[in-house]
Amino acid sequence: MNSLSVKATAGKTILYFVLGVIALLQLFPIYWLLTFSLKNNQQIFGANPVAFPMQPRWENYGKVWSAGHIDTYFINSVWITVVATLLTLTIASFATYAITRMRWKGSKLALGAIMLAMMIPVHSTLIPLYSMFNNAFLIDHPLSLLMSYTAFNLPITVLIMLGFYYAIPREIEEAAIMDGSSVQRLVLTIIFPMTGTVVATTGIINMIYNWNEFIFVNTFISSNEWKTLTVGVQNFIGQYATDWGAIGATLMISILPILLAFVFLSNQIVEGLAAGSVKG
Amino acid sequence: MRVAWSGLFTWLEATNDMNKMMSNKWIITAYMMPALLLLGAIVYVPIFLTAYYGLHKWNGIQAMEFLGLANYKTLLGDRAFWSSAYHSLLLAVFSCLSLIGYLIISLVLASRIKGAQLLRKIYLIPMLLSSVAIAQLWLKIYHPSNGLLNVFLERLGFADTPAWLAEPSLVLGAIFVPILWQYAGFYILIYYAALKGVPKEVEEAATIDGASAWQMAWRIKVPLISEVLKVTVVLAAVGSLKYFDLIYVMTNGGPNGASEVMASYMYRIAFKSFDFGYASAVSFFLLLICLIVTWLIRRATASDDKIQYS
Numbered sequence: 001m002n003s004l005s006v007k008a009t010a011g012k013t014i015l016y017f018v019l020g021v022i023a024l025l026q027l028f029p030i031y032w033l034l035t036f037s038l039k040n041n042q043q044i045f046g047a048n049p050v051a052f053p054m055q056p057r058w059e060n061y062g063k064v065w066s067a068g069h070i071d072t073y074f075i076n077s078v079w080i081t082v083v084a085t086l087l088t089l090t091i092a093s094f095a096t097y098a099i100t101r102m103r104w105k106g107s108k109l110a111l112g113a114i115m116l117a118m119m120i121p122v123h124s125t126l127i128p129l130y131s132m133f134n135n136a137f138l139i140d141h142p143l144s145l146l147m148s149y150t151a152f153n154l155p156i157t158v159l160i161m162l163g164f165y166y167a168i169p170r171e172i173e174e175a176a177i178m179d180g181s182s183v184q185r186l187v188l189t190i191i192f193p194m195t196g197t198v199v200a201t202t203g204i205i206n207m208i209y210n211w212n213e214f215i216f217v218n219t220f221i222s223s224n225e226w227k228t229l230t231v232g233v234q235n236f237i238g239q240y241a242t243d244w245g246a247i248g249a250t251l252m253i254s255i256l257p258i259l260l261a262f263v264f265l266s267n268q269i270v271e272g273l274a275a276g277s278v279k280g
Numbered sequence: 281m282r283v284a285w286s287g288l289f290t291w292l293e294a295t296n297d298m299n300k301m302m303s304n305k306w307i308i309t310a311y312m313m314p315a316l317l318l319l320g321a322i323v324y325v326p327i328f329l330t331a332y333y334g335l336h337k338w339n340g341i342q343a344m345e346f347l348g349l350a351n352y353k354t355l356l357g358d359r360a361f362w363s364s365a366y367h368s369l370l371l372a373v374f375s376c377l378s379l380i381g382y383l384i385i386s387l388v389l390a391s392r393i394k395g396a397q398l399l400r401k402i403y404l405i406p407m408l409l410s411s412v413a414i415a416q417l418w419l420k421i422y423h424p425s426n427g428l429l430n431v432f433l434e435r436l437g438f439a440d441t442p443a444w445l446a447e448p449s450l451v452l453g454a455i456f457v458p459i460l461w462q463y464a465g466f467y468i469l470i471y472y473a474a475l476k477g478v479p480k481e482v483e484e485a486a487t488i489d490g491a492s493a494w495q496m497a498w499r500i501k502v503p504l505i506s507e508v509l510k511v512t513v514v515l516a517a518v519g520s521l522k523y524f525d526l527i528y529v530m531t532n533g534g535p536n537g538a539s540e541v542m543a544s545y546m547y548r549i550a551f552k553s554f555d556f557g558y559a560s561a562v563s564f565f566l567l568l569i570c571l572i573v574t575w576l577i578r579r580a581t582a583s584d585d586k587i588q589y590s
Contacts, residue, residue: 121521
């Protein structure tokens with residue numbers, strides 16, 4: 001081995017070491033959260049605050065699940081996330097089809113209007129939305145969340161879908177029309193079933209955004225009955241400020257679905273985040 | 281021959297049919313309406329209403345009273361607002377600077393590193409968590425007596441460990457660390473994908489010409505992904521200007537306004553003081569700033585050469 005290749009190997013080793021340390025830094029706070037969600041205060045504040053507990057206190061999870069409405073918040077998060085995502089995917093799919101495959105004046109303008117909405121900060125719409133929902137008796141009603149989530153996720157969803165729809169070969173549509181199919185049947189039975197991959201990508205991104213959404217719930221929802229986990233966890237922690245084990249368990253419950261989704265769907269998540277950001 | 285001709289005619293007829301069917305106004309309307317109505321009602325109408333409310337004195341309940349531009353005049357002289365705008369600007373500058381670090385990591389990751397796929401996925405995990413969870417977790421890390429950071433510092437022998445979030449001079453920096461942590465994987469993901477899109481031939485040609493790894497990175501690869509870099513600068517800058525969730529949960533702008541940003545200031549005026557008129561003026565101003573910054577960055581970084589690999 002000559003000195004140059006020794007140098008190169010040493011350089012590579014240092015690079016791997018640095019990259020490994022960064023990975024550790026990214027994971028360590030989450031690992032620490034897991035450990036303290038399974039301890040009581042004496043253990044958390046004890047000699048080794050980062051050790052995994054010998055006897056994990058799983059009862060922390062059981063305790064917070066039934067106390068403090070965490071179960072209600074969890075169920076709300078699940079159904080609101082799912083329904084808003086389905087709404088966004090459906091509305092975005094029809095709009096994307098009309099924009100990319102059908103012929104009409106104003107399709108460019110409509111696309112522009114959808115894309116421009118991406119640049120509007122949520123905060124600049126908050127006061128009018130609050131007053132509109134208030135007038136429509138939708139304050140403290142989940143419909144206010146469903147409508148806001150669907151609207152604000154539409155642009156990014158259409159953006160990611162566009163490329164896929166443009167790439168569909170004309171021949172597929174021609175063949176269907178020649179066979180006497182209507183546009184309606186063509187779209188519903190041939191085109192939409194083809195879009196599975198892009199629906200998966202946009203679907204998972206929508207779910208993550210909806211699951212983590214905070215400011216709309218915090219502003220529009222006041223009763224525990226309709227709160228989702230983000231705001232619910234926040235309230236719960238306000239009441240149990242000193243019980244770190246309970247706090248850790250609620251936080252773990254709130255991030256667990258996302259971590260699970262990541263384990264199984266990391267490729268779709270990576271693809272969705274990359275596609276949605278750069279093409280903008 | 282006759283069969284072939286009739287085939288052509290059916291085909292022509294079908295294309296004609298297809299053109300007609302594909303410009304069917306009823307179907308287009310039905311497909312577009314839900315999207316456009318929803319965006320109109322939830323995004324566009326509120327923007328105009330925000331501008332309108334901003335011209336009034338209004339507490340959200342009683343009748344509005346027209347003030348003209350008085351709210352904007354107040355805004356120009358409002359020290360608390362400008363202090364929050366300054367903090368937002370600081371966050372935006374820090375965020376843009378941190379892009380350099382993310383870019384360097386991505387350059388390393390994209391240079392034939394084994395396990396790069398796995399590493400960039402690990403880096404991404406914090407990005408997927410809710411800001412509330414991140415904020416609550418970092419509140420515990422920063423806890424003055426029992427937090428991970430101070431316990432660690434005390435073990436290292438430091439005596440007077442600070443209360444990171446209660447110290448006006450430290451609080452913004454302390455808040456920026458979780459932001460750095462949260463977004464690292466996102467920007468690395470974008471840069472990595474762009475760098476992997478640089479054609480192999482370009483790299484090979486440069487290697488033959490004797491370019492070092494360093495030159496290859498800064499002289500060849502980075503310029504080739506400049507379009508992506510611009511997009512990320514806009515994302516980082518505008519994203520920081522509307523930063524809200526994490527700060528709202530961690531400090532709610534405190535101590536004494538030391539970590540207040542534009543969005544948290546607006547939120548406080550609207551939903552704590554219920555001064556909807558003035559808060560609308562602030563939030564319309566926030567919108568204008570975001571649009572202007574986007575435009576300015578795009579202008580400043582506009583280039584003549586259009587050769588891009590991304």
